[in-house]
Amino acid sequence: xxxxxxxxxxxxxxxxxxxxxxxxxxxxxxxxxxxxxxxxxxxxxxxxxxxxxxxxxxxxxxxxxxxxxxxxxxxxxxxxxxxxxxxxxxxxxxxxxxxxxxxxxxxxxxxxx
Amino acid sequence: xxxxxxxxxxxxxxxxxxxxxxxxxxxxxxxxxxxxxxxxxxxxxxxxxxxxxxxxxxxxxxxxxxxxxxxxxxxxxxxxxxxxxxxxxxxxxxxxxxxxxxxxxxxxxxxxxxx
Numbered sequence: 001x002x003x004x005x006x007x008x009x010x011x012x013x014x015x016x017x018x019x020x021x022x023x024x025x026x027x028x029x030x031x032x033x034x035x036x037x038x039x040x041x042x043x044x045x046x047x048x049x050x051x052x053x054x055x056x057x058x059x060x061x062x063x064x065x066x067x068x069x070x071x072x073x074x075x076x077x078x079x080x081x082x083x084x085x086x087x088x089x090x091x092x093x094x095x096x097x098x099x100x101x102x103x104x105x106x107x108x109x110x111x112x113x
Numbered sequence: 114x115x116x117x118x119x120x121x122x123x124x125x126x127x128x129x130x131x132x133x134x135x136x137x138x139x140x141x142x143x144x145x146x147x148x149x150x151x152x153x154x155x156x157x158x159x160x161x162x163x164x165x166x167x168x169x170x171x172x173x174x175x176x177x178x179x180x181x182x183x184x185x186x187x188x189x190x191x192x193x194x195x196x197x198x199x200x201x202x203x204x205x206x207x208x209x210x211x212x213x214x215x216x217x218x219x220x221x222x223x224x225x226x227x228x
Contacts, residue, residue, distance in 0.1 A: 004155075006155075009153075028212070029212075030210075030212030030213055031212075031213075032211070032212055032213055032214045032215075034216060036217075041221075042221060042222075043117075043203050043205075043219030043220050043221050043222050044156070044203070044217070044219050045219065046216040046217060046218075049214075049216060051214075089155060089156065091211075093211060093212025093213075094212065097169075097210075097212070098210035098211065098212035098213045099144060099161055099163050099169075099210045099211060099212070100146075100158055100161060100171065100211060100212070101158070101211040101212065101217070102158070102172075103148075103155040103156040103157075104155055105153060105154060105155040106155050
């Protein structure tokens with residue numbers, strides 16, 4: 001069974017700062033690594049995803065960095081805003097089937113003024 | 114609005130009762146999944162389906178049943194509710210397998226309390 005370690009558990013960043021969330025996994029047979037964003041009382045929503053044929057993917061203020069040899073990837077939020085305050089989850093495809101994702105335990109981000 | 118609809122939004126059950134959590138999507142997605150979310154444990158897969166008539170177990174299937182008679186609907190049945198099943202349940206769908214690029218669309222969740 002896939003093991004996914006996400007850190008930190010919680011994070012407080014000042015407005016305008018950089019938020020960094022890390023994810024490490026054991027093994028996977030597939031090549032799609034997403035991050036999800038969840039606001040209180042809502043379901044998670046796909047934020048950004050990467051395929052490991054590239055080491056970095058950027059969408060606006062959000063960037064994924066991927067290190068395939070280390071089996072790690074991270075989410076960087078540049079110029080963090082109070083509206084970014086949410087819980088973030090990384091996810092990794094299962095080793096046995098492409099139909100299953102294993103999620104990290106989540107990082108609660110608070111962006112202060 | 115297109116998306117994943119879950120009902121009910123809140124439910125309180127007594128230990129031993131059974132109930133069905135409903136999930137419907139109108140995006141013609143083949144892949145559907147049920148997750149439970151507990152504090153500090155992230156999202157854990159209960160059951161999933163790769164198409165009508167095809168279901169399989171996730172990492173925490175005990176105490177739950179599913180069926181997929183149509184592409185649109187994927188109900189989750191609690192057979193005999195236990196306090197350990199107190200959680201927030203999310204249904205998700207995708208157009209392709211999650212590991213190959215199928216970004217999930219999640220419902221808004223069902224908050225279940227078993228007393």
